[in-house]
Amino acid sequence: xxxxxxxQLRSGExxxxxxxRRALERISKLxxxxxxxxxxxxxxxxxxxxxxxxxxxxxxxxKLAGLAIGIKSNINVNGLRATCASRTLEDYVAAYxxxxxxxxxxxxxxxxxxxxxxxxxxxxxxxxxxxxVTDNPAAPGRIPGGSSSGGGAAIAAGMCDLCLxxxxxxxxxxxxxxxxxxxxxxxxGLVPRQGLIDLGMSLDQIGPIASDVYGAAxxxxxxxxxxxxxxxxxxxxxxxxxxxxxxxxIKGMKIGVSPQFSEITDSAVMDVIDKSIETLGDLGAExxxxxxxxxxxxMPAYYLIVSVEFFSATRKFxxxxxxxxxxxxxxxxxxxxxLRGRYISQKEYRGKYYQRALQVRTIIRRELMAALxxxxxxxxxxxxxxPHKLGTKLTPMEMYAYDYLTIPANxxxxxxxxxxxxxxxxxxxxxQVQGMVLGEEQVLRVxxxxxxxx
Amino acid sequence: xxEERQKEIERSAEEIVESFVKAAEGLPSEREMYxxxxxxxxxxxxxxxxxxxERTEFRKRFIKIMPAxxxxxxxxxxxxxxxx
Numbered sequence: 001x002x003x004x005x006x007x008q009l010r011s012g013e014x015x016x017x018x019x020x021r022r023a024l025e026r027i028s029k030l031x032x033x034x035x036x037x038x039x040x041x042x043x044x045x046x047x048x049x050x051x052x053x054x055x056x057x058x059x060x061x062x063k064l065a066g067l068a069i070g071i072k073s074n075i076n077v078n079g080l081r082a083t084c085a086s087r088t089l090e091d092y093v094a095a096y097x098x099x100x101x102x103x104x105x106x107x108x109x110x111x112x113x114x115x116x117x118x119x120x121x122x123x124x125x126x127x128x129x130x131x132x133v134t135d136n137p138a139a140p141g142r143i144p145g146g147s148s149s150g151g152g153a154a155i156a157a158g159m160c161d162l163c164l165x166x167x168x169x170x171x172x173x174x175x176x177x178x179x180x181x182x183x184x185x186x187x188x189g190l191v192p193r194q195g196l197i198d199l200g201m202s203l204d205q206i207g208p209i210a211s212d213v214y215g216a217a218x219x220x221x222x223x224x225x226x227x228x229x230x231x232x233x234x235x236x237x238x239x240x241x242x243x244x245x246x247x248x249x250i251k252g253m254k255i256g257v258s259p260q261f262s263e264i265t266d267s268a269v270m271d272v273i274d275k276s277i278e279t280l281g282d283l284g285a286e287x288x289x290x291x292x293x294x295x296x297x298x299m300p301a302y303y304l305i306v307s308v309e310f311f312s313a314t315r316k317f318x319x320x321x322x323x324x325x326x327x328x329x330x331x332x333x334x335x336x337x338x339l340r341g342r343y344i345s346q347k348e349y350r351g352k353y354y355q356r357a358l359q360v361r362t363i364i365r366r367e368l369m370a371a372l373x374x375x376x377x378x379x380x381x382x383x384x385x386x387p388h389k390l391g392t393k394l395t396p397m398e399m400y401a402y403d404y405l406t407i408p409a410n411x412x413x414x415x416x417x418x419x420x421x422x423x424x425x426x427x428x429x430x431x432q433v434q435g436m437v438l439g440e441e442q443v444l445r446v447x448x449x450x451x452x453x454x
Numbered sequence: 455x456x457e458e459r460q461k462e463i464e465r466s467a468e469e470i471v472e473s474f475v476k477a478a479e480g481l482p483s484e485r486e487m488y489x490x491x492x493x494x495x496x497x498x499x500x501x502x503x504x505x506x507x508e509r510t511e512f513r514k515r516f517i518k519i520m521p522a523x524x525x526x527x528x529x530x531x532x533x534x535x536x537x538x
Binding site: 189229322335337353357359437 | 467477484491494
């Protein structure tokens with residue numbers, strides 16, 4: 001779909017202005033119910049017109065020329081509000097572009113607006129935004145997943161062509177699964193984080209959400225690659241992911257499946273995943289069992305680490321230079337993580353909790369790396385259960401359980417992607433494909449091969 | 455009400471800590487891992503400073519979102535509550 005749209009834009013069959021106008025019409029029609037966008041870029045038609053003039057002058061068209069792109073509200077876009085869907089930053093207008101936004105603009109992508117999200121990315125349901133809950137266009141009345149709820153919902157509703165989300169413990173993959181779209185969490189250190197408002201600095205990665213694997217691959221190749229000014233980045237050459245997807249073949253690839261997945265996943269979800277694994281086998285891949293015995297311990301360890309990092313990251317929100325003091329206006333889950341982070345960070349508890357959680361992180365990483373030495377990718381469910389109905393009261397622990405299967409990739413720093421596997425009672429279920437560090441090519445190849453036959 | 459809310463949130467914040475202690479009980483002691491990779495580009499090269507024009511523009515944009523400013527355009531902040 002993305003490729004067809006790009007072909008239309010390149011041939012002149014569809015103009016950038018027309019594409020942007022269609023997106024705006026769709027947003028204006030659907031957003032009052034879905035609430036996927038917090039803010040629409042008022043300058044967007046003028047930007048599309050400028051691009052048209054540039055193309056008419058015979059200038060080179062960028063890889064994203066004319067596509068309408070939504071950006072999660074925790075990424076700075078100059079002139080638009082970067083609120084993190086919180087009252088803390090509700091009036092905060094970004095004064096600069098994040099590095100990923102600069103790269104999107106350099107390839108002629110058009111920023112259509114700012115997507116809704118869970119407040120400060122603290123949530124897995126899309127219900128904690130200060131600007132209201134987001135509905136799931138693929139399963140109306142149910143949560144779209146989070147925290148990149150607006151991005152997942154915007155793509156599922158066809159409001160824009162591509163979105164940038166962020167993934168700290170599953171925040172791209174979870175909404176991609178619930179909304180039946182494609183999402184990729186890149187290897188930690190592959191995509192610049194400069195201009196991202198942190199949740200957990202050692203875990204956050206910016207990544208694409210799209211309607212198809214080609215779109216996700218294209219946006220990933222635009223944003224990936226070293227930024228000289230960032231110290232926690234991998235120094236790797238640029239890779240072209242999208243071009244390698246034509247006729248993606250997985251014959252002979254070794255695909256790992258862990259028996260531990262079915263122990264923590266609802267049987268209806270698992271049935272869909274088992275069928276998907278059969279399909280991959282039919283495509284010529286060798287299915288191999290891999291052991292991940294400590295996968296369940298990843299979740300509590302993650303919530304300790306992320307709370308400490310989030311507590312540290314939020315100390316700047318004291319309301320003195322901009323915004324409001326975070327503790328005065330934030331929602332329950334944000335306050336819960338701040339209080340937990342403060343408690344765990346106390347000197348007397350550091351060894352008992354935080355350092356111990358970092359040790360568990362080592363165990364999880366080693367386990368995943370060992371599994372990925374035996375196979376090319378690991379496939380399984382993305383979320384262990386179906387999305388709940390909007391407004392259902394869940395305890396924090398029940399909410400955290402959504403992240404059981406996505407957290408390990410963040411703790412280990414590996415990459416992972418999600419593609420629609422099927423449905424249970426009309427509700428989408430996503431297949432998660434996890435690959436080694438910088439294994440995006442293999443992950444995308446498996447996702448594309450599966451997409452082509454499903 | 456606000457105090458009750460804070461207490462309830464504090465209590466629920468500790469649940470996951472307790473669950474972690476239980477989960478980690480039988481696990482061996484390991485080296486702590488702060489970042490998932492060790493091959494990061496940790497030494498930044500000296501870059502070129504942004505132009506004075508860019509810096510002026512940035513300052514103008516930032517002044518617009520400051521909570522308060524004095525007559526010279528400097529940030530004016532309330533003295534922190536904890537020193538009152």
